[in-house]
Amino acid sequence: MMDKQDIPIKTDRRRSPETKERILDAAEKLFAERGFHGASLRDITGACGVQVALSYYHFGSKEDVLQAVVDRRAIEHIGCYQKSLTDALARNDGKPIPVDSLIEAFVVPAIERFTNGDDGWRYYIQLLAHLSYESSRSSYAKPFFKYDDIVNEFISELKRSLPDVSAEDLHWSFYFLQSALTNAVLETQMIDRQSQNLCCSSDFDALIKAMKNLFSAGLLGLKPRM
Amino acid sequence: MMDKQDIPIKTDRRRSPETKERILDAAEKLFAERGFHGASLRDITGACGVQVALSYYHFGSKEDVLQAVVDRRAIEHIGCYQKSLTDALARNDGKPIPVDSLIEAFVVPAIERFTNGDDGWRYYIQLLAHLSYESSRSSYAKPFFKYDDIVNEFISELKRSLPDVSAEDLHWSFYFLQSALTNAVLETQMIDRQSQNLCCSSDFDALIKAMKNLFSAGLLGLKPRM
DNA sequence: GTCTATAATGGGATAGAC
DNA sequence: GTCTATCCCATTATAGAC
Known part of the structure; x- marks a missing residue:
């Protein structure tokens, strides 16, 4: 399932304010390509070089990530x-x-x-x-x-x-x-x-x-x- | 996720030749309602009162179940x-x-x-x-x-x-x-x-x-x- | 053909150190 | 804000007894 996507891997760790956006970019892509159930948070965060836990910190649940993708x-x-x-x-x-x-x-x-x-x-x-x-x-x-x-x-x-x-x-x-x-x-x-x-x-x-x-x-x- | 469906639970266990059909019926319904990723083999076999292992015995993989549903x-x-x-x-x-x-x-x-x-x-x-x-x-x-x-x-x-x-x-x-x-x-x-x-x-x-x-x-x- | 048991992995979600 | 570690459950899939 995992699949390195176009979104470049994050290199400069620690407090990069665009982490939320990176997650949204990757989620947008993978949800579009595989549907909601077809893309896991591990796929998404893995695709943009971010820790899984950060998606929970920034958004809450998986559904909240989808909501944020659309809201954006x-x-x-x-x-x-x-x-x-x-x-x-x-x-x-x-x-x-x-x-x-x-x-x-x-x-x-x-x-x-x-x-x-x-x-x-x-x-x-x-x-x-x-x-x-x-x-x-x-x-x-x-x-x-x-x-x-x-x-x-x-x-x-x-x-x-x-x-x-x-x-x-x-x-x-x-x-x-x-x-x-x-x-x-x-x-x-x-x-x-x-x-x-x-x-x-x-x-x-x-x-x-x-x-x-x-x-x-x-x-x-x-x-x-x- | 589990959800008892319309398909009646099997009562007479041991060699009922229609087990394949029962699995196909339940798979047909749940794949249609939730998509391929949205329905698990547990949901499917649970819905028709059949052991999960039987889906592997009769069909092989989850994709094979879908294939069989369409083929039928x-x-x-x-x-x-x-x-x-x-x-x-x-x-x-x-x-x-x-x-x-x-x-x-x-x-x-x-x-x-x-x-x-x-x-x-x-x-x-x-x-x-x-x-x-x-x-x-x-x-x-x-x-x-x-x-x-x-x-x-x-x-x-x-x-x-x-x-x-x-x-x-x-x-x-x-x-x-x-x-x-x-x-x-x-x-x-x-x-x-x-x-x-x-x-x-x-x-x-x-x-x-x-x-x-x-x-x-x-x-x-x-x-x-x- | 059917069952139990279990392996092996994946996945959502959280705690707590830094 | 970020990371590691981990919990806990779901899931696909297989082995082997009956």
């Missing part, structure tokens, strides 16, 4: 979603946002950090995907709920953009969009296998384009409610 | 997909299958077993969903690959139904459909929260309808390749 980035990330939505609204003078722009506004805050951010953001986004699958079955997946509010703001905008479509259809459709996005960032290489490398899990430009193509057409083609 | 149903399940596709073709005299029928033909073999099958099938379908997220990162998720061939048959049919759309768009779109389906059977209750119970994770009739609505419109609205 969640507010900033949710802020990015907020800004993305506000910008899209501004570009349209507060009028309903075109469906394809709204899709892009929702997808980009995750994908951008995934492709352009540092590795930490990559792992964080993957971890969120993991947690979304665990929610309602595992107590440790609760941190993920922080995103509920901002997601609902996007759905409200979608309702404004497509006022004639039933709320049920819009909720389901946005749910499918989220599923597609979540699955995509896990890069399972399912699509690479299925398409014999015509499509590539790691080609996020193609992903965004394909998402806009399908979901725009789908949302715009939904029948008005009777 | 995979061939039958893949056969259901095959039949579903063949039937759809027959209904259309071998001509290209209408997109909404093709979507239904793909979704139903999983959903039907999920809603109408016994609990075992429910857990099995959920387990498949779990494995699809782990593939390419965990060696134990390999069993899932068995489904690649039949999925590709559906995609080939989709190409026949929509000959003017680029293969890229079709592969991505079908990938999104699979993501939506996979996520849905996990019943994370995300959509319940987001819609304030207007939509319900466990309402699979509504799910199928919404899938057909969105993905039919989306696929039919895809632009022809240039």
Whole structure:
């Protein structure tokens, strides 16, 4: 299980104030790669050259480490979603946002950090995907709920953009969009296998384009409610 | 962790030939609910009133138990997909299958077993969903690959139904459909929260309808390749 | 085939010296 | 804040009696 990771081993021992951050970096990576149960605190602290006991000193329990990993980035990330939505609204003078722009506004805050951010953001986004699958079955997946509010703001905008479509259809459709996005960032290489490398899990430009193509057409083609 | 499950405790000890099946039933359930790492062999054997050692006798390692769980149903399940596709073709005299029928033909073999099958099938379908997220990162998720061939048959049919759309768009779109389906059977209750119970994770009739609505419109609205 | 017993290791968590 | 040492239990896995 142990596996020396990218995080450089600590050399200067004794009171380095960034120890907490080192643990969070390693936890972020290993939780993302192996899931909560799949990564032990020994793996995590071993990967960043820190004593196991320090994770307890700094955070408490293993679940607390996960909580801290999410807390570290969640507010900033949710802020990015907020800004993305506000910008899209501004570009349209507060009028309903075109469906394809709204899709892009929702997808980009995750994908951008995934492709352009540092590795930490990559792992964080993957971890969120993991947690979304665990929610309602595992107590440790609760941190993920922080995103509920901002997601609902996007759905409200979608309702404004497509006022004639039933709320049920819009909720389901946005749910499918989220599923597609979540699955995509896990890069399972399912699509690479299925398409014999015509499509590539790691080609996020193609992903965004394909998402806009399908979901725009789908949302715009939904029948008005009777 | 231990948790007495639905599987009745074995009473008549000594050479009961169904011990293997009992272990598989319990493993199916617990792997589906907690993931591979989240369920231990103690949990599994404890849940069905069998000695831990017997799981090693019958299967070998923990990964072998998982493999056996999948093997037990995979061939039958893949056969259901095959039949579903063949039937759809027959209904259309071998001509290209209408997109909404093709979507239904793909979704139903999983959903039907999920809603109408016994609990075992429910857990099995959920387990498949779990494995699809782990593939390419965990060696134990390999069993899932068995489904690649039949999925590709559906995609080939989709190409026949929509000959003017680029293969890229079709592969991505079908990938999104699979993501939506996979996520849905996990019943994370995300959509319940987001819609304030207007939509319900466990309402699979509504799910199928919404899938057909969105993905039919989306696929039919895809632009022809240039 | 099933059981008990046990090996061997891993893992979460804590105490206490420095 | 950091380290060593350790507790204690869970876990995978095996040996051997019945």
